[in-house]
Amino acid sequence: MTRGRIKGDHEVRRAEIARAACAVILRNGLAATSLAEIAREMGYTTGVLRHYFLSKEELLFHAKNSLFDAAIDARRDGAQDLQGRDKLTSVVTAMIAVNPAAVDRYRLLAAFNGSAIGDEALMSKQHARNQENIEALSALIAELQACGLALKGLDPRMAALGLLALIDGLWEHIIMKPQDWGGDDLAALVMAHVRTTIFGELPPEAETDRRTGAPSAIPRET
Amino acid sequence: MTRGRIKGDHEVRRAEIARAACAVILRNGLAATSLAEIAREMGYTTGVLRHYFLSKEELLFHAKNSLFDAAIDARRDGAQDLQGRDKLTSVVTAMIAVNPAAVDRYRLLAAFNGSAIGDEALMSKQHARNQENIEALSALIAELQACGLALKGLDPRMAALGLLALIDGLWEHIIMKPQDWGGDDLAALVMAHVRTTIFGELPPEAETDRRTGAPSAIPRET
Amino acid sequence: MTRGRIKGDHEVRRAEIARAACAVILRNGLAATSLAEIAREMGYTTGVLRHYFLSKEELLFHAKNSLFDAAIDARRDGAQDLQGRDKLTSVVTAMIAVNPAAVDRYRLLAAFNGSAIGDEALMSKQHARNQENIEALSALIAELQACGLALKGLDPRMAALGLLALIDGLWEHIIMKPQDWGGDDLAALVMAHVRTTIFGELPPEAETDRRTGAPSAIPRET
Amino acid sequence: MTRGRIKGDHEVRRAEIARAACAVILRNGLAATSLAEIAREMGYTTGVLRHYFLSKEELLFHAKNSLFDAAIDARRDGAQDLQGRDKLTSVVTAMIAVNPAAVDRYRLLAAFNGSAIGDEALMSKQHARNQENIEALSALIAELQACGLALKGLDPRMAALGLLALIDGLWEHIIMKPQDWGGDDLAALVMAHVRTTIFGELPPEAETDRRTGAPSAIPRET
DNA sequence: AATGAATGAGCATTCATTCAT
DNA sequence: GATGAATGAATGCTCATTCAT
Incomplete structure (x- = not known):
């Protein structure tokens, strides 16, 4: 017509x-x-x-959403054939992989989250997206629990929140100076968290003694 | 005059x-x-x-810095009498405590970090502050290691980064809807991370079996 | 084609x-x-x-003219069979009848007259239309005079101007709140003007005495 | 301070x-x-x-109101010493006096009334001003009635509306081509209306005969 | 120290108009 | 005949900054 x-x-x-x-x-x-x-x-x-x-x-x-939607599709494709702990591992590894496109995405996210301060409407939208992400991760963890592959006593939503927060928080640092992060350090860091707090595995070399230390410095928040 | x-x-x-x-x-x-x-x-x-x-x-x-400097002073005062793991616990607990003043601080931080995107000068300043925070936490962890109170194999700077990232990432979610977080859930979450990945303690109930699960959902990044 | x-x-x-x-x-x-x-x-x-x-x-x-041309045709049809004072009465009554279509017409007219301020070309066009209207009413009045049905000493063009002005002025008020004007009040008002100043009839009850009053208020123009 | x-x-x-x-x-x-x-x-x-x-x-x-407020003050000063019919005559004569300042005022008014079409808020404001004007004129007329100087049977508010409408309507024409109106024609026209429809005096030369005329032209509204 | 007048560039938005299809 | 993409100028408004008092 x-x-x-x-x-x-x-x-x-x-x-x-x-x-x-x-x-x-x-x-x-x-x-x-x-x-x-x-x-x-x-x-x-x-x-x-x-x-x-x-x-x-x-x-x-x-503009912001389009960038993220593309990333989500890519991640889903990468994980769809996997099962069990491998699936969570794959998803988490993809989420923490440092590459230029991901840096751009998280910088954009930081810019938008910043502009949402003092803007209730925008804050609500971002909050809703966060909840969706937690829900999705939570479902993954709950399935692992059902199979006995994750700690029984965990609240899946809290575990998902913690995992997502760790990743988001790392990105908060990464975007400031992306060139500092090339190797697998970050993935190892996140996976250590996943293995101990979600899978329930023993930390790699858990031999500590009982003496008491006396550290002094206090970190600043910013 | x-x-x-x-x-x-x-x-x-x-x-x-x-x-x-x-x-x-x-x-x-x-x-x-x-x-x-x-x-x-x-x-x-x-x-x-x-x-x-x-x-x-x-x-x-x-304006932003003045708010944070006040918070840092307060935290230092709260932890200065403590020793060993208690000291780290005290610092970490204070950093994740949800109260109106802290919400304001992290909202302000989000606003500024957002505005640093595309502004190299401001980004550098924020990055430097982040580094100071990591350094301080790192020193605490290194002392615990020296006393045998933390996992020997850890890189203290990576462990500090992970801990700070977890806390920062949690705050990213908290500031969106602070009223959802009242109790000790968040502190427990962070302390579980600290105990397993830094102190090297066994996760509370580590009985998992070996079956394989098949979770399906993929989390969205935003 | x-x-x-x-x-x-x-x-x-x-x-x-x-x-x-x-x-x-x-x-x-x-x-x-x-x-x-x-x-x-x-x-x-x-x-x-x-x-x-x-x-x-x-x-x-x-757009504006099309609306008015339709109205003019309708009025001509309504008055063409009448004679003498009845004809003027019919025309005048039709011009002051309050109905939605007429309200729309005069609102449109007000909008256009307003936009003609500062626009010499548009003002000229509107002025020409006004003159046509006066001329037409003036011819009606002159015919009445010729038949001895209107005051001899009148200048027909001034009388027509006065009559048209009264009707236009009433509409200026009507369009602001049309729902206030339902009955025959307005037609009676206009006809009182016509009967006394054009037909030369005595006002209905002309008994006044000669004392002097002392009114105080002054009307505002707008 | x-x-x-x-x-x-x-x-x-x-x-x-x-x-x-x-x-x-x-x-x-x-x-x-x-x-x-x-x-x-x-x-x-x-x-x-x-x-x-x-x-x-x-x-x-x-801007518009300031122009009109100044005019109102001037008119009030001009009429405050007068009594009875002279007072109404003075006010009315002042309202129809054609001079550059008055032309500007009524052109401005036309522009604003035009822009009020389709703007309920502005229309309400203009309507309120109109009502005030009618009220003020109405009070003048009611006082004349009380003194027996105006027709007993008149509704003062309708009489005021008619008078104001006549003046406003004349101005609608005047502003299109002010240079056409120099002398006292307009004042005479309005005063004829006032004398016959308000004071109740006989029209100047009321000799008409009873023949029937047959005028033909129909005025256009615009 | 403090005021508030004045600047002037920058902004998002609106819109009549043009034109290739 | 009809579409809708694209233009680009103009508008009201905001605001950090300057400065005389």
Whole structure:
């Protein structure tokens, strides 16, 4: 029926805009991301953005989500053939793998979470996404429990929260200076947590004696 | 020309401004925090801010740090009489305690970390603070190792990173909906991590069998 | 290539667009009337408007006139069989009858007259239309004079101006709150004016005495 | 108490801005009145307008009202010493006097009434002002009735409405081409209405005969 | 020390118009 | 005839900063 321009590339164009928006945010920061800059990034003018997104807010939210949705699909594909502890291991390892795309994703996430402070609506949306993530991890852990592959006494949701928090918290540090993290150190760190607190395995070399130390320094929070 | 007193007033006034700035950021968000709003919060006009801070950026950075410095002092006081594992436990417990002041602090931190994306200078400053925190925790753990109270094979800096990441990551979730977290669940979660991965204790009920499970869901990152 | 039919369709479509434009103006106001909104009102897209009107200005002007031309035709039909004072009475009564269509017409007129301020070209067009109206009423009054049915000393054009002004002025008030005016009060008001100042009849109960009052309030113009 | 700039000229400045706004509206029309143009009219930049008015809407509304408030004060002063019919005559004559300032006022009013179409809030405000005007005129007429100087059977509010409508309606025509109206024609027209429909006097030369005429033309509304 | 007036650039958003299909 | 993508200028508004008092 449509006689004018082809309609098919609507979604394609939205994705193109989303990509440009992400690039600008990561380069200049969220506060310095103007529609004009996004348009310039693509070689277009600002007016065109209005065709594809009703407002700047909608554009930016879509941009962030599109980046993450792609990552989720990739991770699901990577884990779907696995079973038991290997499946959790695969998922967790993928989540902590440091590569440029992942760094971009978590930087974007940090930018958005920061902008959600003082914005109840945005905070709710982010909270809901967090809950979904916990739920999904929780289901994995509960299945392991059912098979006797994870500690019986665990609350799966708390275990999932802890695991996700550890990964998120590591990313908080990673994004500040990604080049410091190349090898498998981080995966080993997370897996040590998983093995001891979820799988219930003994820590690798658990020989400690009972003397008392006297450390002195206090960490700063920031 | 009472210079000394004037200097004293000066710092008092800077602190007052910092407090007002924090209040506005937490209420309206960083992006919506204008100097006019901060001045209004105090019952002053914008011009006065210029007497105490050269720029908005300086004002905001000072505001955030002042909040955290106060918290650090408090934590140091709480732990200084303790020894050995109790000391680490005390520090860690204090860091995960959910109360309105702590929620405000971590929300502020999230806002600033978010605004550091795309701003290399600010990112460096935050990174340096992170490193200090890791160093301090690392020293505590190293002392425990020296006394045989922590796992020998651990890299203290990695262990400190993991511990800090877990706490930071938990806070990332807490600040979204603080009212969900009242009891000792979070402290228990963190202490389980500490006991197994740092102290090297056996997980509470480590009876698992060897069957293989088949979990299916994949968590989303956001 | 059925040219005749196409021409017919053309005018039909212009009328359809004009109707949609009026609806939007009355709902949202002239300033908030965009071509996109008019197109949406009809279920079309903006591009189509360009086929029927060269510019927005032309479209809007046509829209207003079409509404009034329809009203004029209707009034002419209602009065064509009457004679003498009855004819003027019929015309005047029709002009002051409060019904939704008339309210819409006068609201539209007010919107356009308002937009003519500062726009000499539009003002001229509106002025010309006013003059036509006065001329037509003036002819009616002159005929009554010729028949001895109206005051001899009247200047017919001034009398017509006064009558039209009274009706227009009443409408200025009516359109603000049309629901206040249901009955024959307004027609009676206008007819009292017509009977005394044009027909020369005695006011209904003309017994006043000669004392002097002392009223105090002063009306505001707006 | 205030140490900085003097505060006294705040209202003076608002008036200055209001005057500039009126000038621009009358020259370019309401739709083409931008804040930049108003600022340019005064030799300032746009930002300054924000010091004195919260929004464009507030500025424009204030501008219009300030013009009318000044006129009301002037009219009140002119009529305060008079009594009885002379007082009403004085007020009415002042309301219909054609001079550049009055033309500006009524043009501004037309522009605002036009922009009130489709804007319920603005329409309500204008309606309220109209009601005040009617009330004030109504009080004048009621006093005349009480003294036996006006027709007993009149509803003062309807009489006031009619009188105000006649004046407003005349202005609707006057503003289109003010130079056409120099002498006392308009005042005479209004006073004829007042004398016959309110005072109850006989029309000047009431000799009409009974023949029936057959006028033909029908006035157009616009 | 403190005020508040004034600046002027930057922003998101709106919109009439053009034009390839 | 009709579409809708794209333009690009204009608008109201915000705000950090400057500065005379």
